[in-house]
Amino acid sequence: MSSVAGSVLRRSARPTLHRAAALSRSPPSSSSLLSTSTSVSGQSGHVASGGAEVYTPAASGPPPIRVSMTESSGRGVFATRPIGAGDLIHTASPMVAHPSASLLHKVCYKCLRRRGSGEIPALSGSNDNVYYFCSEKCRERSKGFLEVESRLNWSAYENHCKERGLKYPFLVKRLACMVVSGTASEDCLDILQPDSIYPEMMREMEEEFELLKLAFVKATIEDALMAFLTKHWYFGVLARIRINAFRVETVGGSYEDLLTSASSSVAADSAVGNAIYMLPSFYNHDCDPNAHIIWIDNAAAKLKALRNIEADEELRICYIDASMDREARQSLLSTGFGFECNCCRCMSGD
Template identity: 60%
Template sequence: MSPVASTLWRSRFGTLYTSNAFVLFSSAADTATPPSKNESLSSAPSPPPIRVAVTESAGRGVFATRRIGAGDTIHTAKPIVSHPSLSSIKSVCYFCLKKVKTVAGAQPQGFSFCCENCKESSKVFYDVEKKADWLAFDDYCRTQGLKYPLLVKRLACMVISGAAPAGILDILQPASITQDMILKMEEGFHLLRNGLVRANIGDEHTSFLTKQWYTDVLARIRINAFRIELAAGVYEDLLSLASASIEAEAAVGNAIYMLPSFYNHDCDPNTHIVWIENADAKLKALRDIDEGEELRICYIDVSMSYDARQSILSQGFGFKCNCLRCLSGD
């Protein structure tokens, strides 16, 4: 990876991996920017009002460190890794997933970047990715209706380029996968590895890429990935297009984030995630939140019935929801 690309990646994503998890979350969540020459330190934005702690029944969670008002932006988060959906790949930026109006400057594969900054930043994966022929891998994902292997492929290219450590997702909770599921993942693993081998990327760069690594990463992505449903121009657009968010066609891609992955589920959440124009996530309060209260999001469509919610959460996320709404049978 070029020094310029490395600098841009660090600037965009910040410190994503450290042995001290709580230092990681503090820096990753901080939305403050350095004050300009005309600003004092006291006028700079404050760090986000949150902390990560262990809950009584749901593992790690995110808690408010002060009162948060309804509608407040709690913090923003940039993805560790993201990838456009195959159906949207020609209509969004290949790096940040922002919608693009034209395909001017599109690459031979048919995708494009929204700006020079995204084009330069994409070198953290694209300098490796463009060396291989991914037709068979993409066809496998398309015909099988799979989206998460695309994130694994992009992460693998980031690791090969030196932009990310192979264990960057190890801190995230993995989904429970059966032996049958692992067997079904093998085809994707072999297609990914073969694509890199045929591109003459040596073993010294791909030694991490074992079947165990592939299945471990995929298990973590399955339970922690966010579907980026809308990339609107302004926040008000999200309100007028809310009904579109439940349609598959509204998704522009998928992404993995660090801190947002620690938000636990609630069928009557006090927080939600919105995407204004690209893959940068905004965590916003749905109602007033008291100091010390846990911040929770809804992993699924809140309008579904009790039985439907329980079924999806059990099959897709591996837990029975015992939130107040579910306990009441609503």
């Protein structure tokens, strides 16, 4: 059984219990689907509408997966051919990523790689806005959003979020800067399924939105560039981030070491940040998963087979710590993700 040391939730979930009281995971609307059966082509550097890299194939040829409708869980990811235990199924680059607020100067501002202990920090920015980048490549790729971000005063927005322990607004801020700079499209997350929004969440989100908007207005960003920045946009993006964000926990070491074991028992060295992916978000949950998502040393996700998988079998990952007992898993999945788990393991009472 898989287990991840020190972590309860692999995938982010609703942060508070009361919000989830009236939940149900609505099936995705047909318009938000890639299509009912979309084979994924293996061209390197496939580019989504937002300009973000969605994945790169593990080896030559397309990744052995397709996204199709499941019988009862909306869309899911299926194997297109047999996959061996331990095989790398595909990798995925984040559409949006952001370091944990407490690690801002300790992990790369772009890819979330930890700064080495002996490494001389190569910082960008001035005074209040200092960022660490692990490489020229990361610095170069950040130019767009950073050019916008560094013109704005974020103290009110960030203080508001830090005081409340909110992590997702940092992803919204990053995305907003990417959109203004033209490096992402405003609708790039629309394909993801949104969380339900309850009236009691509205006020908090409205406050956040007003602070975010104010930062842009004060910096006199051109009106046309921030026309997308409406309450509707903010709520829509946050609703998607809330159930689709992954907490990125890097394991260090080499991928080869991990491959030698078909187990997912990987000791993670705590979260370095949060990130949104496209393909990994299409994987459904199972308490006894046949696939696993791992991060070696940065936010590039690797999807790995935990056992032999047959062609046309659905690939599923575990959203939570699978070592918990049934009752705890059911409770967490219900409050965090809004569904009752009917996987084989849960049905067997394990």
